[in-house]
Amino acid sequence: MKILFVTSESVPFAVTGGLGDVSSALPKALRNRRQAIRVVMPLYSDIGSEYRDKMKYLCHFNVPVSWRNQYCGVFELTFDGVKYYFLDNEYYFNRKGLYGYYDDAERYSFFSRAVLEMLNNIDFEPEIIHVNDWQSALVNVYLDLYYRHIPKFYPIKTLLTIHNIQYQGKYGMEIAEEVLGIGKADYSTIEYNGNCNFLKGAIATSDRVNTVSPSYSSEILDPWFSHGLSDLLSSYKYKLRGILNGIDTVLYDPSKDDIIAANFSHSDFSNKAVCKDDLLEEFGMVDNGEPVIGIVSRLVAHKGFDLIKHVLEYILLAGMKVVVLGTGEYIYESFFTDYAARYPGQLGVRIDFNSVLARKIYAGSDMYLMPSKSEPCGLAQMISLRYGTIPIVRETGGLKDSVFDSGDGKGNGFTFKTYNAHDMLDACFRAKNLYYDKESWNQLIKRAMSCDNSWKKSANDYLDLYAEMLTLWE
Helix, strand or coil: EEEEEEEEEECCCCCCCCCHHCCCCCCHHHCCCCEEEEEECCCCCCCCHHHHHHCCCEEEEEEEEEEEEEEEEEEEEEEEEEEEEEEEEEHHHHHCCCCCCCHHHHHHHHHHHHHHHCCCCCCCCCCCEEEEHHHHHHHHHHHHHHCCCCCCCCEEEEEECCCCCCCCCCCCCCCCHHCCCCCCHHHHHEEEEEEEEEEHHHHHCECCCCCCCCHHHCCCHHHHHHCCCCCHHHHHHHHEEEECCCCCCCCCCCCCCCCCCCCCCCCCCCCCCHHHHHHHHHHCCCCCCCCEEEEEECCCCCCCHHHHHHCCCCHHHHHCEEEEEEECHHHHHHHHHHHHHCCCEEEEEEEEECCHHHHHHHCCCCEEEECCCCCCCCCHHHHHCCCCCEEEECHHHHHHCCCCHHCCCCCCCEEEECHHHHHHHHHHHHHHHHHHHHHHHHHHHHHHHCCCCCCCHHHHHHHHHHHHHCCCCC
16 A cells, blocks of 8 residues: 655654654654555755755745745655655754644644645555544545646545644634635635634545544544534544554563663563662662552643642652652642652652653663543553553543453553542552462563553554555445
């Protein structure tokens, strides 16, 4: 199959979160299955010279952005066996960072239109265009509105992956014609509840829509999770699928990881104790035999930090240590900083984004706490499993699909259902009690490390979905 994977970010070029990880790992997994997949993304100024210097210039052309015509250059680079296209426009992408600018609607409408114009100027004709989140959602909208009459575009099937439905690309309708170049006759394609909604447009025009876990695909039909799109999604329920993300098991491999203090595997994880000592030393703590709970996260409400605020003192007074790494909302940053001063030696906090320290927390903690209010997929719980760190999670989205309570002696972690602080606390105490039963705990670590959360199954599921799409309109 010939697939064009459209994304606003990808490891290692420019990344802000899970989309960047998926946009690297999934194309690589599909390429390993002999699929003709290519990736296209913006040429941000943040992309380092170590990659820019290896790029090959292909062509340039003008892109219609409403009444404007804007330059677009195309550069090509093969990385890890996957061919990437980078779309260049210095006015839109020669800026620090990726998102958060006043003209993001114009920037990503340009990108979306440029993707389609690129196909008129290169020698690749995809059978499937796979877009991701609101930043590339307009590709599928523009394709249906303005390109289907062109023979090479007519048979293309389209897929939208929703990585987090909270972010939809919502703007006032006044931008539709002036910025997006979408006339009044086509307003209904992108209008939702009086706003211009990029994600709504892609949901309406894509052949299939998928989320990054099966549970999340069901949850977003509920107003509690859908951020206003439940009625729309219910009307397009026949398009909806759920495919659980995987992780890069080469990147996250405790037996070969040169970041952590000592290597270990599921057959011999004795060196995990060395990693724990190293982690505690990093936070100025001493190992007195207590379990250590790790947290690596954005410090924001939907990650469940309201629950942690309510019962953190109980966790610490029960003799458990906690280490926290992340940045986010001031209310949570100040809470953890204050508690760290009140409980030295028990609570270690680093308000920072530090990928090296994150890896040490995954490897050196005994447990990993992730009590999210909602979680489309989540990768941290899968990484913690890979490193033998037992996840404690709320049963939502991808957490529900990847972590199963060990109360039956077969699961790989500890779970709780309701969004309730004391239910979370009970799960923490159940984990603490099992921790002191070393034989049972070691069996649990072995089960956790034996879980297969690689991209193998997920890539096969995407191939099945692509194959289903290719049978449409026959």
